[in-house]
Amino acid sequence: MALMTPTLTIASALSGLNIVLLAALGAVWWRNYRQFGTPLTLGLVAFAVVLVVENVVAIGFFFSSGMLYAADPTAQVAVLAMRALQFVALAFLTYVTIR
Structure with missing residues (x-):
């Protein structure tokens, strides 16, 4: 297992x-x-399940030594930016849903 950078x-x-x-x-x-x-609420459940799977797979790639972007700082920053954007979007969605 490769050591992860602070960005990852x-x-x-x-x-x-x-x-x-x-x-x-x-x-x-x-x-x-x-x-x-x-059907709309079932679609939202499916949406959540798919994004959970995507995030679990991403974490697996972050911890694996075979990452495609492991040695490229630009790719790491892009990955971090995408994770941050997803977090912001989900935070807003969670706020309005729970409220």
Whole structure:
């Protein structure tokens, strides 16, 4: 296992936070689906599940030594920026959903 750079460590932490937010959203949306049974809420549950899987896979790549972007600082910053943007989007979505 290769040592992670600080950039990838932060990206990994953001992926973990994204999973937490998606779990909260998924729980609310699943409860709503069970109550109302609408296809839209089922679609939101599927959306949450797919993004959880994507974040779990990303964390796996962050910890693996075979990362495509492991040695490229520019790629690492881009990965961090994408994780941060996803976190901001999920934070807003979680706020308005829970509220």
